[in-house]
Amino acid sequence: MRRRWLAAFLLLGVAFAQAQVTTPAIPPDAREAKQPGAWEKIAIPPLHPFHPQQPKRIELSNGLVILLQEDHELPFINGFIEMRGGSQSEPAERAGLVDLYAQTWRTSGTAGHSGDALDDLLEAKAAKVETSGDDDSTAVSWSCLKKDEDQVFAIAVDLLLHPAFDEQKLALAKQQEMAGIVRRNDDAGGIAAREAAKLVYGAHSPYVRQPEIATTMAVTLADLTAWHTRTVVPNNIIIGVEGDFDAAAMEKTLRGTFEKLPRGPAWKSPQVPVPGPKPGVYLVKKADVNQSNVWIVGVGTERRNPDYYALSVMNEIFSGGFGSRLFQDVRTRLGLAYSVYGVYGASYDHPGMFYTVAATKSASTEEAAREMLKEIGDLRTQPFADDELKTAKDQLLNSFIFRYDTREKVLNEAAALEFYHYPPDFLEKYREGVERVTVADLERVAHRYIDPAKLAVLVVGNDTQFGRPLSLLGLGQEQVLDVTIPIPPQMREELGGAQE
Numbered sequence: 001m002r003r004r005w006l007a008a009f010l011l012l013g014v015a016f017a018q019a020q021v022t023t024p025a026i027p028p029d030a031r032e033a034k035q036p037g038a039w040e041k042i043a044i045p046p047l048h049p050f051h052p053q054q055p056k057r058i059e060l061s062n063g064l065v066i067l068l069q070e071d072h073e074l075p076f077i078n079g080f081i082e083m084r085g086g087s088q089s090e091p092a093e094r095a096g097l098v099d100l101y102a103q104t105w106r107t108s109g110t111a112g113h114s115g116d117a118l119d120d121l122l123e124a125k126a127a128k129v130e131t132s133g134d135d136d137s138t139a140v141s142w143s144c145l146k147k148d149e150d151q152v153f154a155i156a157v158d159l160l161l162h163p164a165f166d167e168q169k170l171a172l173a174k175q176q177e178m179a180g181i182v183r184r185n186d187d188a189g190g191i192a193a194r195e196a197a198k199l200v201y202g203a204h205s206p207y208v209r210q211p212e213i214a215t216t217m218a219v220t221l222a223d224l225t226a227w228h229t230r231t232v233v234p235n236n237i238i239i240g241v242e243g244d245f246d247a248a249a250m251e252k253t254l255r256g257t258f259e260k261l262p263r264g265p266a267w268k269s270p271q272v273p274v275p276g277p278k279p280g281v282y283l284v285k286k287a288d289v290n291q292s293n294v295w296i297v298g299v300g301t302e303r304r305n306p307d308y309y310a311l312s313v314m315n316e317i318f319s320g321g322f323g324s325r326l327f328q329d330v331r332t333r334l335g336l337a338y339s340v341y342g343v344y345g346a347s348y349d350h351p352g353m354f355y356t357v358a359a360t361k362s363a364s365t366e367e368a369a370r371e372m373l374k375e376i377g378d379l380r381t382q383p384f385a386d387d388e389l390k391t392a393k394d395q396l397l398n399s400f401i402f403r404y405d406t407r408e409k410v411l412n413e414a415a416a417l418e419f420y421h422y423p424p425d426f427l428e429k430y431r432e433g434v435e436r437v438t439v440a441d442l443e444r445v446a447h448r449y450i451d452p453a454k455l456a457v458l459v460v461g462n463d464t465q466f467g468r469p470l471s472l473l474g475l476g477q478e479q480v481l482d483v484t485i486p487i488p489p490q491m492r493e494e495l496g497g498a499q500e
Contacts, residue, residue: 047397050431052410054424055240056247058254062263063235065418066254069242069411077149077243078408080141081160082415084267085231086134088206094219096177096211101224102133103173105140108166110158115169118155127152129159135207136269136349137419138231146244157257160232165224177216184210185483188286192293192357192460195284195481199277199456200297200353206270207350214488233264238418242411274299274351277456281470281478284460291338292365292461293357296372298454300345300352304422308346309433310441311449315344316392317442318379319356323391325382326356326375336360336368344449348420354449362465366472369457373473377452384442396434 055069087098106129109115122129127144129152140160144152185191194210201207239258241250276299301311319326319342330340337358345352356376360368404410404427417426457475470478 047401047431050401050428052404052427053407055242055411055414056251057414057418057424058251060234060255060259062259062261064237064239064258064261066251067238067240067411067414067418068245068247068250069240069407069414070245070247071242071407072244075146075244076143077146077241077245078141078143079153079156079239079241079243080139080415081156082137082139082238082240082419083231084137084236084269084419085227086136086138087209088135088270088272090209090227092204092209093215094223095209095215097219097223097227098133098138099177099211100170100173100216100219101227102131102138103176104165104170104224105163105228106131106159107169107172108164110155111162111164112158113155114164115166118159122152122155125152129156131159149245153253163228165221165228167221170219170221170224174216174219177211178213181211181213181216182485182487185286185485188289188293188460189359191284191286191483192295192458195282195460195483196295196297196355196458197353199282199458200274200299201272202275205274206272207274212486213491214486217488231267234258234261235263236267238415240411240415242408269349272350276454279454279456279475281473281475282456282458282481283463283470283478284458284481284483285463286460287462287464289362289460289462290465291359291361292368292459292466293359294365294369294372295458296356296369296376296455297458298354298451298456300343300347300354301449302351303346303348303426305346307441307445307449309430310437310445311344311346312396313389313392313434313437314379314384314442314445315342316396317384317388318342318344318375320392320395325378326372329375330358330368330371334367334371336364336371340368340372348416348422362462363467365459365461365466366468366470369459369470369473373452373455373457376450376455379446379450380452384439384446386439389437389439389442393434393437397431400430400434 053069055067058066058068060066087095090097106118107115109118113121118129125144125148127142127148129140129142131140132138140156142152142156184194194208197208198205237258239254241254277297301308305311316324318324319340321327322332326340326342331337337360340356340358342354342356343352344354356372358368358372404413410427413427414424416422417424457470457473459470459478463470
């Protein structure tokens with residue numbers, strides 16, 4: 001529900017593409033008249049302690065976990081019922097199953113109400129009940145006015161316990177899925193994000209599994225029913241509710257609804273090794289563009305790593321904003337990129353990706369990639385300064401609170417911590433962890449985790465317009481990646497022979 005990682009931490013990375021603003025020179029007389037340093041006299045109070053109101057946690061006898069977060073500011077109630085198990089666990093020959101399941105689940109409706117009838121009923125109440133699928137979870141969620149909670153919640157429960165998967169709705173979902181597949185090479189940025197992840201995790205890893213037309217066509221109603229039966233067991237479920245309700249009354253309702261369900265087999269998430277990329281230069285040829293997407297990729301870390309905080313500060317110095325080393329060098333000083341950013345990724349349950357990304361004109365592709373590699377290498381050779389450390393800490397801590405400035409956000413994070421078996425006070429430890437980071441810590445993690453010899457360079461662009469060959473990067477001749485979309489023979493004519 002919240003962790004579609006290719007979209008959540010690849011495509012949603014901040015692309016700093018705003019035009020650089022040049023400050024006009026100040027005449028000498030004006031400089032003399034100005035009181036230098038006056039702004040520095042403004043007192044900046046210390047940050048308040050961060051102790052968000054944690055949701056009430058209830059664990060039923062059958063293993064189902066409930067998180068309740070009261071918020072009486074507005075007469076709304078939002079909730080979700082989340083099950084462990086997502087696309088990372090679907091069979092390779094049925095890749096796309098979870099996406100089809102999530103779509104067909106809601107549009108088919110329940111044994112008592114069709115999906116279309118539910119649409120009409122909910123629209124009349126300005127309410128929503130939706131289903132979703134993710135890399136490692138599926139969910140049904142609802143949102144409504146307080147006065148409609150009983151009815152809307154009943155619909156969500158009915159959808160969970162009595163789904164009516166419909167053949168026509170599955171066929172429609174397949175059509176939509178395949179339409180997306182045949183268009184997936186339209187966008188150069190999407191190609192780059194997808195292929196970069198394959199370089200890091202391996203082309204056949206569950207972490208980067210993608211549906212094809214053949215695997216989509218292979219999914220049946222029986223597959224959807226079997227998946228539902230496998231995942232909808234109480235010890236596999238986390239329920240979160242936020243809004244204008246009484247926690248005691250809500251707990252009673254949820255207990256009455258779910259405590260009678262029998263415990264089932266514990267869900268086992270896949271434990272997949274992350275090999276990291278094979279160093280080299282990889283090229284996806286795209287002749288219809290006049291700029292290149294350049295990705296330099298390696299393996300990141302997990303959030304439970306004790307060095308997570310130092311790596312976060314290091315990344316802020318490296319690529320955290322307009323004042324970062326990467327931005328100041330590649331874009332501001334050299335003007336090589338429209339946007340340039342980087343992320344030392346930290347996933348909850350497996351290593352994230354370390355990636356540095358730039359969009360540059362085709363003629364400057366090699367030069368931009370070279371400068372990005374230089375900046376990565378400089379993390380090990382250029383000393384970190386005290387003012388860099390202070391600025392990075394301030395930026396991280398001052399922005400951190402806005403990620404959890406509502407009770408709904410706190411509930412969602414608490415559910416994620418519960419989902420991945422993290423301690424409930426993990427959020428509260430973030431500030432202390434960042435504040436403890438020293439320059440010595442930055443030097444240590446840079447030398448331990450940054451190794452330019454273990455990185456791969458990926459370029460998606462029009463190689464006929466490159467100003468200089470990518471072989472000048474010193475990483476060998478570029479390897480051309482084939483991103484052709486496999487089309488089953490029986491569908492070639494129907495799809496107009498789409499191949500690319």
